[in-house]
Amino acid sequence: MGELLIIAVGSALVNNVVLSQFLGICPFLGVSKKVETAAGMGGAVIFVITIASFVTGLIYEFLLEPTGFEYLQTIVFILVIAALVQFVEMFLKKVMPPLYQALGVYLPLITTNCAVLGVALNNVQYEYNILQGVVNGFATAVGFTISIVIMAGIREKIECNDVTPAFKGTPIVLVTASLMAIAFFGFSGLI
Amino acid sequence: MISITGIILAAVIVGGVGLFIGVFLGFSGKAFAVEVDEREEAIVGVLPGNNCGGCGYAGCSGLAAAIVAGEAEVSGCPVGGAPVAAKIAEIMGQEAGETIRKTAFVKCGGTCEKAGKDYEYTGVEDCRVMAFVQNGGPKSCNYGCMGYGSCVKVCPFDAIHVVDGVAVVDKEACKACGKCVAACPKNLIELVPYEQKHLVQCSSQDKGKDVMSVCKVGCIGCKMCQKVCPSEAITVENNIAHIDPEKCTNCGLCAEKCPKKIIL
Numbered sequence: 001m002g003e004l005l006i007i008a009v010g011s012a013l014v015n016n017v018v019l020s021q022f023l024g025i026c027p028f029l030g031v032s033k034k035v036e037t038a039a040g041m042g043g044a045v046i047f048v049i050t051i052a053s054f055v056t057g058l059i060y061e062f063l064l065e066p067t068g069f070e071y072l073q074t075i076v077f078i079l080v081i082a083a084l085v086q087f088v089e090m091f092l093k094k095v096m097p098p099l100y101q102a103l104g105v106y107l108p109l110i111t112t113n114c115a116v117l118g119v120a121l122n123n124v125q126y127e128y129n130i131l132q133g134v135v136n137g138f139a140t141a142v143g144f145t146i147s148i149v150i151m152a153g154i155r156e157k158i159e160c161n162d163v164t165p166a167f168k169g170t171p172i173v174l175v176t177a178s179l180m181a182i183a184f185f186g187f188s189g190l191i
Numbered sequence: 192m193i194s195i196t197g198i199i200l201a202a203v204i205v206g207g208v209g210l211f212i213g214v215f216l217g218f219s220g221k222a223f224a225v226e227v228d229e230r231e232e233a234i235v236g237v238l239p240g241n242n243c244g245g246c247g248y249a250g251c252s253g254l255a256a257a258i259v260a261g262e263a264e265v266s267g268c269p270v271g272g273a274p275v276a277a278k279i280a281e282i283m284g285q286e287a288g289e290t291i292r293k294t295a296f297v298k299c300g301g302t303c304e305k306a307g308k309d310y311e312y313t314g315v316e317d318c319r320v321m322a323f324v325q326n327g328g329p330k331s332c333n334y335g336c337m338g339y340g341s342c343v344k345v346c347p348f349d350a351i352h353v354v355d356g357v358a359v360v361d362k363e364a365c366k367a368c369g370k371c372v373a374a375c376p377k378n379l380i381e382l383v384p385y386e387q388k389h390l391v392q393c394s395s396q397d398k399g400k401d402v403m404s405v406c407k408v409g410c411i412g413c414k415m416c417q418k419v420c421p422s423e424a425i426t427v428e429n430n431i432a433h434i435d436p437e438k439c440t441n442c443g444l445c446a447e448k449c450p451k452k453i454i455l
Contacts, residue, residue, distance in 0.1 A: 093223065093225050160317070
């Protein structure tokens, strides 16, 4: 239990997926204009990464490892994650329409989110078992949600400020992101 | 492991996974198929697709769903106007009512040189902020356009611009979605028929003398236009002239008669 907690805190705060591992930057910059949409994106990411960590964990343990083809992990994981997102989208549309309404727009975007693949590959690299992998995936996604929601909050404030023309748009967002990364660096003493 | 069998095995594994996924997705696509009304997709196809929200629904697909459900009129899209309404009516199999093309109009002509300023303001450029600024902004007239462009920011069609301190609508580009109408804190913007040529370019409800002291192009409520109008389309209330588009015949007598030349 304690070990799982350390994994969770470690990947949610200390090794934050966006601010310290530089994964999932595209949605982090693209969907962080409003807190509401950022939270929606975060929810969808939590949902998909948790399921994806479980499924890729299964594939690795029961297909790739026994056959000795571990080096195929990247390409197989990409395939599996893309298909999984498609499937989840179909499933939600039919079975849980309200949840689909809330997450639907963001699900196709996650197909190409490198954070999802990154978590799956990290799970293998750190030699996590399936349970540890799922916890790591969930916590990583929570870390993503934390940073994207904070980012959206800051961007909403920036909108009202007079930014120098040269820094308008993406540059000021990147400056903000780097300051956030420095702030999150403070968590490194935690574990 | 580097051997021809290794390569073949790797290809088989990846290919097998891909094949399995393909078949699985194909079947689940059938199993989880959600029935969508064909007409809804067809309507989404003919709508402009800007998702501007001018119709009051969440984007074009929202309006399409509402039209199919019978909650919205076939002419519900203000942007597409009559051509789109006709196409939707065809899809729905009903007659399209006549739609009047509208355009936004800013009821203020007080440009920098014509309307006075009380002081210089250098702060956040947003009309809504003016509620917190002394005298509701630097402009002497309390009713006029402040020119900080809240309407410009919300316009999805790049049809409204601040020229010389006053917002001006580009009639051709305007799709009458109504976003600027909602954005203007002074309620200066109105949707008027595209055909209507003569409009009162002022919103001041002050008495004539007060208007004269702050702006060279303010309505002084003299009622000249009301008297000259042959079709009784103009009424002067609260010291401001208003033209009823239903009655206006575009004769132009009011524009000629107006002593301040504020009726266009």
